[in-house]
Amino acid sequence: MSDLLKLALHDLHVALGGRMVPFAGYDMPVQYPAGVLKEHLHTRTAAGLFDVSHMGQVILRPKGTLRDTALAFETLMPVDVLGLAVGRQRYGMFLGADGGILDDLMFANRGDHIFVVVNAACKTADIAHMTAQLSGACDVIPVTDRGLLALQGPLAEVALARLVPGVAAMRFMDVAYLTWQGAELWISRSGYTGEDGYEISVPAAHLQPFAEALLHQPEVMPIGLGARDSLRLEAGLCLYGHDIDTTTSPVEAGLTWAIQKARRAGGERSGGFPGADRVLYELAHGPDRLRVGLRPEGRAPMREGTPLFAGAEPVGSITSGGFGPSVGAPIAMGYVAARHAATGTPLLAELRGKMLPVVTAPMPFHPTTYKR
């Protein structure tokens, strides 16, 4: 336990009454005194502040042109990097040679470089991977002197704009450099809750005062990992290591929206990424299994690992599940054989020795409110 890493805001979380648990090698707040349910609903109706400083922030600084760095980055992902406009962010995923997902990430075109945010549990491997694969084109520079905060919810804009007026003009997936009390903030209008909101990279020296300034806004409440998980589950978003991992391809995971035309068959830069054979094959012919949303018919939450059946035939299992506070019912996602993946397919889930009815359902479970 003693090798758990501490967040820069550790003492603030403790002072706020955060219940600290190990997550991705860090000692993190799973909830504050309000509890997961209230924190979740507050984020859906007002604004929630999340400390996501455990995530990896990385700069890809071109040795030559940004174009060459973008093209090099495209060799790791089935994603159009070159076509991303300055000041815009996009979702991507590193693939292994077999088309499995090594990590999912966000990257932004910041004019003279690419800024990448990766998952905490994968960041060491991701940085090694990028360093090994991209060093011909760019320097891979981990950003270690900044924290990362997410402010999410319908009142995130009004709360943040009081401190940083420029954020109001941003659209979903815009990125900008804006200033607060002399500190340069790296802000994106994005997040992982299904709500409108922002992710804000803050210099270490300003992290605590900035977090406290946000918490002083009447709309803002601190939110722990518990609600972060239920919010992203309701939004139908994948949690790496659960809903996607090295055994799942992006097509199986239903992430085809993140594979732009330029990288598909017939596109200008078709293929040329790890696992392209499998990914392009699955795009053309459909995968054997698919990630689906699941609605248990009863009240019992169905958690990760719950096996799924069509009649007596095993057809898959749940990868994330629990109670959706805004839905007011249990929700889950998982993988099922493609022939059972159509919305509305009745299946059975084996829970504590009983076979309980569950039906495949569209995601998100709760409507998203991104400011497009």
Place this chain on the structure above:
Amino acid sequence: MKYTKDHEWLRVDGDLVVVGITEHAATALGDVVFVELPEIETVVAEGDEVVVIESVKAASDILAPTAGEIVEVNELLVDNPGLVNEDPLGAAWIFKMKLDDLGVLDDFMDEDEYNDLIG
């Protein structure tokens, strides 16, 4: 009131024992969203998993504190599982058991001993 090391409370009600979970347990579980009750007339042994309580975070098993027969369950918890957080020691009792010998209750902790346990 008597207490188990698994954070259940036991209260004698006539010739029955009423079982629930303690405030400490309810707080640790967080917001309860589902309670799966046992069937009445189930004969259980000490340590049998008789109830599942799910919070927004995780599922927890409630064990039979001692051998006996489940004779009544609190159906209110099916539609209002949040009662476990609101009133764990009162309205959110979970089940009632018939024991062969109420004398076994002497083996459980009293309130002071339980408070020492959760310190």
